[in-house]
Amino acid sequence: LKRVRTRHFLSAKQNGTKITGLTSYDQLTAKIFDEAGIDFLLVGDSAANNVLGYDTTLPVTVDEMIPLVRAVARAASRAFVIADLPFGSYETGVADAVHSAIRMMKETGAHAVKLEGGIRSADQIRHIVDAGVPVMAHIGFTPQSEHRLGGHVIQGRGAGEDQLLADARAVEEAGAFAVVLEMVPAEAAKKVTESLTIPTISVGAGPHCDGQLLVWTDWAGLTQGRIPKFVRQYAQIGQTLRDAAGAWKADVEAGEYPGPENSY
Ligand code: KIV
Ligand code: NA
Numbered sequence: 156l157k158r159v160r161t162r163h164f165l166s167a168k169q170n171g172t173k174i175t176g177l178t179s180y181d182q183l184t185a186k187i188f189d190e191a192g193i194d195f196l197l198v199g200d201s202a203a204n205n206v207l208g209y210d211t212t213l214p215v216t217v218d219e220m221i222p223l224v225r226a227v228a229r230a231a232s233r234a235f236v237i238a239d240l241p242f243g244s245y246e247t248g249v250a251d252a253v254h255s256a257i258r259m260m261k262e263t264g265a266h267a268v269k270l271e272g273g274i275r276s277a278d279q280i281r282h283i284v285d286a287g288v289p290v291m292a293h294i295g296f297t298p299q300s301e302h303r304l305g306g307h308v309i310q311g312r313g314a315g316e317d318q319l320l321a322d323a324r325a326v327e328e329a330g331a332f333a334v335v336l337e338m339v340p341a342e343a344a345k346k347v348t349e350s351l352t353i354p355t356i357s358v359g360a361g362p363h364c365d366g367q368l369l370v371w372t373d374w375a376g377l378t379q380g381r382i383p384k385f386v387r388q389y390a391q392i393g394q395t396l397r398d399a400a401g402a403w404k405a406d407v408e409a410g411e412y413p414g415p416e417n418s419y
Pocket of ligand 1: 198
């Protein structure tokens with residue numbers, strides 16, 4: 156199978172073929188999603204919550220992300236692998252941003268990086284792209300700035316729609332190959348999608364985007380606690396594992412595991 160490339164994102168938009176992405180943080184899920192034909196794997200900084208147990212994405216570092224990205228990049232043979240740049244690794248200026256992006260590429264085998272912000276991150280996007288690294292942008296709700304945004308709040312409503320469009324144009328102009336729209340009204344996302352040449356990737360941005368992306372642990376029913384309304388769950392892995400652990404414990408305690416077939 157041929158590796159997905161940035162040009163395939165553009166041709167998918169032109170042909171009206173939907174693009175699919177899931178997050179992945181390890182080689183097991185990377186291999187499974189790759190085999191299932193998922194087009195891109197995002198090693199999201201949502202690893203902060205889903206792998207490392209932090210309450211927000213703010214604490215995770217480039218050093219913590221690198222081993223996870225490396226595992227996913229090693230395992231995926233067709234999917235395009237995107238490494239999220241964590242909070243603090245690119246906002247401080249173009250030199251820091253290029254440095255972080257180059258570290259990710261050199262040390263992991265990823266094919267692109269993603270960073271948050273529209274107009275405010277356009278310079279960083281331009282310089283990273285100039286250095287030879289494709290950039291996926293991310294606008295709308297941006298979790299790394301959740302404290303400034305006042306929590307998990309829908310973006311691009313009312314007057315926010317003009318800001319969203321301006322941010323979308325800025326990242327396209329800066330050279331991003333695609334842009335994630337997170338938690339924005341479907342109608343605003345439709346306008347953005349129609350006004351851009353690069354594909355829009357929805358995370359809770361409705362059906363009109365050029366692609367869809369979900370956090371795999373939410374989508375597969377592994378995340379504990381509240382799941383956003385925009386997620387449709389395609390499995391209940393958490394409950395499956397809880398049941399399996401309980402059944403195994405009961406078998407061990409009852410002397411029913413291991414059986415003769417499990418013994419030498
Ligand atoms: O870190 C992440 O998982 C993400 C997606 C939800 C867009 O950035
Ligand atoms: Na992220």
